[in-house]
Amino acid sequence: MEGTTDGVSADLPYELTASEALRAIRRRTLGVVELVRAVLDRIDAIEPQVRAWVMVDRAGALARARELERQFEDLSARPLFGIPVGLKDIYDARGLPTTAGFGPWRERMPPADATAVARLRQAGAIILGKTVTTQFAFADPPETRNPWNPERTPGGSSSGSAAAVAARMIPLALGSQTAGSILRPAAYCGVLGLKPTYGLVSRHGIVPLAWSLDHPGPIARSVEDLARVLGVLAGVDPCDPATRTARVGDYLAAVRHPGPPPVCLRLDDFFEAAEPLVSSQVSDALDLLARHGAEIRHARLVTDPRLVADAQQTIMQVEAAELHADLHAEMADHYAPRMRALVETGALVPATLYVRARRIAQRFRAEILALLADVDCLVLPTASNLAPDRSTTGDRRFQAPWSLIGFPALTIPAGLVDGLPCGLQVIAGLWQEERLFRIARWIEGVLPPLPAPRLGLRGGSVSMQ
């Protein structure tokens, strides 16, 4: 693969992407136990600075690594053979509690693996532990720090997953997005994140927030890794009816044949609404893509994107209120303030308002479908701003519209502004993840890679892509 660093010094295996590590394991230049030990050592070294983990299953991960080393002949059929993965702490994984950041659930053991987790294990992945989530995957600020600046938020709600991947504590992690909870933390932390098409990945065994908006998805440091893990996760699951029409593609094949230079539609409304430094950084990235052959067209939306974000908010609060009615009745005092307000406000919304929000979504979906008829993808900044201070998890208005209508969205680092990462968000049509990966892989080859954040004993000089 061009643009990868398969030749990286083997004494820093935690710096490898999942695909790079897999190739090293396949060549037998890296052992699975060796990789897991390196990752655990890295966590020991820098976790106190980042606080990305709820728990690390040291013994379980090492035992599984040893077991895999005895199954080396199965490697070719297992696209994540030996790869350590972090799980946002709303995913059920046998033997580990699922807390969802909720105090009373500290010891809550799940009955079985979530479907996504079972698929990861089947593919040879090693569940390394649980990463920090905001409470119930909503918006109350977590303890996790942004690896680029400990005073800034890593974003939320997949805070630990994004921070751990950015800090090179793990090559891959799963997150979830209801408004902007995969793409925003990925962008704030300078890594890649994917929110797949609604219904492509099963939610069975994942603590829900809002059933018509919840999307599981991966966070990683390369497009190839996102494609690799999506190939493992995607598909119909009888336990999640939303997946019944899932259309799965060959994602790894797509990243192996990137390009041609895409036709991108730049959504000007978002560039105008973003902070000027973000807007100009992402515009510069698009200019660079254009110089390499991409065609950048401009569009302005008919449906006000602020209205769309409000519609997403209404639907989210109502569905959260419905899901939490019983638990909130029993344990309101244990709820974090923003989550509590979400549920309590949601219970007051009249159904006619919810339906109006759905109709706004339908109109917006039709508009986006029409826009995508003539181009390969839409492009906009992933967030309106750089990671703000830790009193908030950031601004979800740029990610929420795509969660509302279920279209796939991918964020890719577009450089640093004032020492903080900035993301370029790429949107494709429903079930068009193959196309999205081809485009993203092409973009990844054009944009300059981010350095790693300065962290820990080895911090500062590590460049990964």
Next chain:
Amino acid sequence: MEGTTDGVSADLPYELTASEALRAIRRRTLGVVELVRAVLDRIDAIEPQVRAWVMVDRAGALARARELERQFEDLSARPLFGIPVGLKDIYDARGLPTTAGFGPWRERMPPADATAVARLRQAGAIILGKTVTTQFAFADPPETRNPWNPERTPGGSSSGSAAAVAARMIPLALGSQTAGSILRPAAYCGVLGLKPTYGLVSRHGIVPLAWSLDHPGPIARSVEDLARVLGVLAGVDPCDPATRTARVGDYLAAVRHPGPPPVCLRLDDFFEAAEPLVSSQVSDALDLLARHGAEIRHARLVTDPRLVADAQQTIMQVEAAELHADLHAEMADHYAPRMRALVETGALVPATLYVRARRIAQRFRAEILALLADVDCLVLPTASNLAPDRSTTGDRRFQAPWSLIGFPALTIPAGLVDGLPCGLQVIAGLWQEERLFRIARWIEGVLPPLPAPRLGLRGGSVSMQ
């Protein structure tokens, strides 16, 4: 075609099905003007007894008939060439008011044809006029009589369409179903009706009642006619986003190759909940199908069908309240009592309850999908009862579940009980209309045809199928 009456005496052209009339026109044994005149004469003779029409466009229909006779060379490309069609008075048709049964809209002229109406015209159909709808296609009893007994309701809300087709005033009419408004009146009146898969037929230009539940569809006197008109109506329409994933089949080919004898799953819950006479009549019909080779299996639902009907009711009232908020604020006094109560109650429903209803729908959809995996169709009585008196439009609980989850449903006459018709309801999987037509055509060939209702000057001895 076996089972049809193409040899019927040409002096009763209003008794022909649409497909029979089309073949006679093609053979030049029936003229288009002659057919329209016969239909108009029939309406003159019996409309005072039935009251199925809001308005009949006598001059427009005759002018169009004359025009078509000059375009005879286009016949083969037009599957409804010269066929008079009635439109439930919620469909926009240029030049005719769309009243939706609402007093203040008596003169309300539409800007253009509904998409469905434009497609009918393109296929050579002649718009004969507007048939009676309950106000806004809800449940306030209309003036229309049941052709089998003037003291009974024809059912609703497509009351005039079903009564006009049953009374041989028109071979084909369009209706719409939000709870049970196509299948119930068709069953009560002893004709056939189809509610296609949600999103197969455009609603653009049709007065809505509840956007996630509204289904346009045809009422006719043969399976072939339903298939013929669905072939004209079905397809993607950019003006109705719900149609964006429509999957269209070759419906006429399906009825030309009916059978083999289907594997039917009998939903016992509905047979137990139906009035005993209805239950035993429909059971007898299934016994007859079994003697001709159909396999009848039994199933009981996990999801209580009463809960499903309640969920449909909640969603309908909320969506109606949302749609009618402005009009009701201005003109509440013009609303009929049940429609007014629907809108006013709907405005009080909390959104969490609406979402809970949606989740019941999702669970029920998953259950029905699983049941359909092993059989060709589900069977149940179309309604729990025979047409009741005119103080109501009847019982929608047996039709509403299929409107809620969007699966195609077809009713076919299953004989008379106490002189009133009874319907057999057949349900197939999403987008499985071809299969549904093959099954229905096979059933139509096995079940004894209903006689025509006794009406008008010629009433009593006319048998049509």
